[in-house]
Amino acid sequence: MKQLLTKTSRMELSEKELTQFINKFQDKVFRTCLGFVQNTADANDLTQDVFLSVIESIDGFRNEAQLSTWVYRIAVNKSLNHLKKRKVRNIFQSLDKLLFKPGTGESHHYVHTPADEQETSQEAARLLNNALGKLSESQRVAFTLSKYDELNSSEIASVMGISVSAVDAHIHRAKRNILKELQHTEVGQIYKK
């Protein structure tokens, strides 16, 4: 990655260097995006989008932050924007269903799993998605980077641009809110193990 940092423009990067860079970060970026959007297809699209943005704006990267921090920051921003757009889209879809197609059920496309575990896993995915949806933006970012990417508090603080204690507080509140959400959830498929 040193090569990448010394290049001043993306035009100077060779295909091999780009491939190395993408291979190094692709799983991390994919996991981050998946943690936010909870959908593999969307996470895949977002991952590509993140890399295009990173490479196209590599000229603007001035080593002030670590490259990984910068990549995570772009991935987080893209994912949050995606969630906002999805929220607006869902509102319009609900309105559309309410006004024009009453009675049609809402379809969720969670992470794909094998058929034998599908029912339980889908229930857990629904539960997780609902619980994550109840978190504030900062709580969600801190929680996702902590649990999905296993970043430590100081790394998360660099990505979010806040203090380490604030990160810890966000993670603590996120866990509490998720548990609160679980306590109010009806008992479902999850216990059919």
Place this chain on the structure above:
Amino acid sequence: MKRENLKTNSSCRRIADMAWDYHENEVGLQLKNEIEDHLQNCEECQKVYQQTEAVHREIDKQKNMLAPPFISTGIINQLKNNTRRSLSFSYLLKPAFAALILVLMIITGVYTGSIVAGKIYASDEATETDGTVNLIADQHLFQEADFYTPGFEYLNE
């Protein structure tokens, strides 16, 4: 089945709030034993804990997922397309556009210049003609008036 007991029973609420930390082994030994004792005797808290476990399993499952293979190929192809597009614009379209603007400016300049020059020539001619007309009119008037006006001596000559 609602968790009504959890809302009223403070010890259940306390255990439920610690379910996450307990699962992640982030509680002390004493607290761990206390939670385990409680979970053995409380069905409601067991269910909360099972849900917490299920959510953890889901996170672990997602965490172990990898990005689709050949993602880098797709990204590089997209970058190439973008670069090709930007190259073609910057290296061909931009100079062509600039040349076109320059030619248009020259044509407009020449055309405007010719119009302005034509107008100036026409106005010069008009001024000369007006001067002649005025001179003739003055001559006529002064001849009729037939009086001496200083500075217009030449008219009466």
